[in-house]
Amino acid sequence: MVQENHSKVPIPTLGRLATYLRVLNELQMLEVSTVSSAEIEQQTGINAAQFRKDLSYFGEFGKPGVGYSVSELQQSIAKILKLDRRQAVLLVGAGNLGSALVGYQGMAEHRMELMGIFDSNPSKIGTMLGTLRVQSIHCLVEVNMKLNARIAILAVPAQVAQSVSEILVEAGVRAILNFAPIPLRLPENVAVRNVSFMQELAVLSYQAAEEVSQLSEFESF
Amino acid sequence: MVQENHSKVPIPTLGRLATYLRVLNELQMLEVSTVSSAEIEQQTGINAAQFRKDLSYFGEFGKPGVGYSVSELQQSIAKILKLDRRQAVLLVGAGNLGSALVGYQGMAEHRMELMGIFDSNPSKIGTMLGTLRVQSIHCLVEVNMKLNARIAILAVPAQVAQSVSEILVEAGVRAILNFAPIPLRLPENVAVRNVSFMQELAVLSYQAAEEVSQLSEFESF
DNA sequence: TGCTGTGAATTAGTTCACAGCG
DNA sequence: CGCTGTGAACTAATTCACAGCA
Numbered sequence: 001m002v003q004e005n006h007s008k009v010p011i012p013t014l015g016r017l018a019t020y021l022r023v024l025n026e027l028q029m030l031e032v033s034t035v036s037s038a039e040i041e042q043q044t045g046i047n048a049a050q051f052r053k054d055l056s057y058f059g060e061f062g063k064p065g066v067g068y069s070v071s072e073l074q075q076s077i078a079k080i081l082k083l084d085r086r087q088a089v090l091l092v093g094a095g096n097l098g099s100a101l102v103g104y105q106g107m108a109e110h111r112m113e114l115m116g117i118f119d120s121n122p123s124k125i126g127t128m129l130g131t132l133r134v135q136s137i138h139c140l141v142e143v144n145m146k147l148n149a150r151i152a153i154l155a156v157p158a159q160v161a162q163s164v165s166e167i168l169v170e171a172g173v174r175a176i177l178n179f180a181p182i183p184l185r186l187p188e189n190v191a192v193r194n195v196s197f198m199q200e201l202a203v204l205s206y207q208a209a210e211e212v213s214q215l216s217e218f219e220s221f
Numbered sequence: 222m223v224q225e226n227h228s229k230v231p232i233p234t235l236g237r238l239a240t241y242l243r244v245l246n247e248l249q250m251l252e253v254s255t256v257s258s259a260e261i262e263q264q265t266g267i268n269a270a271q272f273r274k275d276l277s278y279f280g281e282f283g284k285p286g287v288g289y290s291v292s293e294l295q296q297s298i299a300k301i302l303k304l305d306r307r308q309a310v311l312l313v314g315a316g317n318l319g320s321a322l323v324g325y326q327g328m329a330e331h332r333m334e335l336m337g338i339f340d341s342n343p344s345k346i347g348t349m350l351g352t353l354r355v356q357s358i359h360c361l362v363e364v365n366m367k368l369n370a371r372i373a374i375l376a377v378p379a380q381v382a383q384s385v386s387e388i389l390v391e392a393g394v395r396a397i398l399n400f401a402p403i404p405l406r407l408p409e410n411v412a413v414r415n416v417s418f419m420q421e422l423a424v425l426s427y428q429a430a431e432e433v434s435q436l437s438e439f440e441s442f
Numbered sequence: 443t444g445c446t447g448t449g450a451a452t453t454a455g456t457t458c459a460c461a462g463c464g
Numbered sequence: 465c466g467c468t469g470t471g472a473a474c475t476a477a478t479t480c481a482c483a484g485c486a
Contacts, residue, residue, distance in 0.1 A: 203235040
């Protein structure tokens with residue numbers, strides 16, 4: 001499981017790159033040809049120096065006094081993120097969350113294509129989700145010999161997340177977006193990103209209260 | 222929009238607190254009465270020193286040589302996160318993602334209760350989602366005068382996210398979990414957490430490729 | 443002895459500020 | 465000039481390492 005940054009690129013930088021890419025796509029639709037770091041800050045809320053620093057990890061993409069070519073930068077970032085060509089993605093877990101992700105158009109925008117959906121629940125297997133038929137998890141390894149997806153979304157209950165993730169690794173998956181609230185123990189050459197709504201809501205619960213207490217502190221003057 | 226840490230508690234600490242709380246709930250069900258930081262590390266993958274440091278921002282909860290009382294620590298953390306009593310939560314956007322969140326049991330486990338669902342789409346308004354009826358967004362301010370929810374989940378398209386978020390603030394919401402891929406511009410006393418699947422997938426896309434290149438580097442010997 | 447709590451050291455990430463190019 | 469690219473300064477977060485209590 002990749003935790004350390006083997007290379008020297010900060011992980012938050014990679015996330016922001018995806019944001020820049022989305023904005024560049026939009027600008028290209030609006031036929032804007034050039035953009036400055038200050039305009040990117042305006043659009044994204046990300047500090048202009050941060051934007052320039054993020055790009056500096058990968059090379060020089062702008063022209064001093066002018067800015068960046070929208071189309072060139074768009075292509076450069078897509079290439080960095082390996083989103084310059086279709087990426088096959090697997091989904092395991094056809095529950096509420098899995099179904100919602102099938103309809104998520106952000107993936108198509110970034111050329112990630114859901115190519116296989118798997119579940120262990122017999123009542124789900126065989127049903128259609130979008131254009132894909134839900135397959136048995138037992139077929140996963142075999143099916144991915146053809147698909148060759150390296151990225152998977154894991155949206156299964158916590159109890160089975162570890163064992164399913166091991167099947168994914170066996171099937172050749174190198175990167176997993178994990179929605180289960182448990183840490184996956186996997187070989188270190190497999191990248192894992194955990195998404196936890198509960199963590200986010202807990203932070204907000206604390207912060208919502210924090211603000212109130214600050215207000216009442218203020219009001220007490 | 223709260224970005225800065227007004228107090229000195231790191232935001233990642235708050236997220237991890239939610240993880241500890243979940244594990245403590247489980248231990249309590251198993252009737253385990255005492256736990257050490259090393260055992261927490263075992264369960265969560267979070268470094269034992271990190272766990273102790275996280276707690277140290279809020280007080281002293283353990284006994285040297287013994288560990289922590291599961292039930293006491295559970296209550297203490299719940300109190301810190303304001304999850305020691307029911308928290309009302311609003312959901313705006315009854316699309317795929319919103320529907321999936323309705324079925325998410327992690328919320329109930331942490332005493333967060335979805336109390337109102339809103340949408341602007343006339344074909345959605347009036348339909349049932351779980352036990353709740355989807356209401357018009359125009360009723361939001363009025364409805365929340367009774368509910369008094371301070372936390373909301375924003376699962377609407379990017380184009381309307383800013384204006385809907387302003388309605389939430391007008392209705393008294395102080396904390397927003399934002400699934401729209403745009404930065405919300407809101408008063409600084411409103412906390413916002415952004416969730417972006419695309420960012421996570423982009424990071425993974427990069428890392429999946431990175432690992433491959435490392436492997437091939439290795440194979441080339 | 444076995445654990446916690448925590449300053450100190452370290453590592454990671456962000457922002458500044460400015461040299462230098464177009 | 466107006467912008468980029470980037471070392472240097474700063475701020476944030478993690479991990480170490482150990483003193484001290486039960």
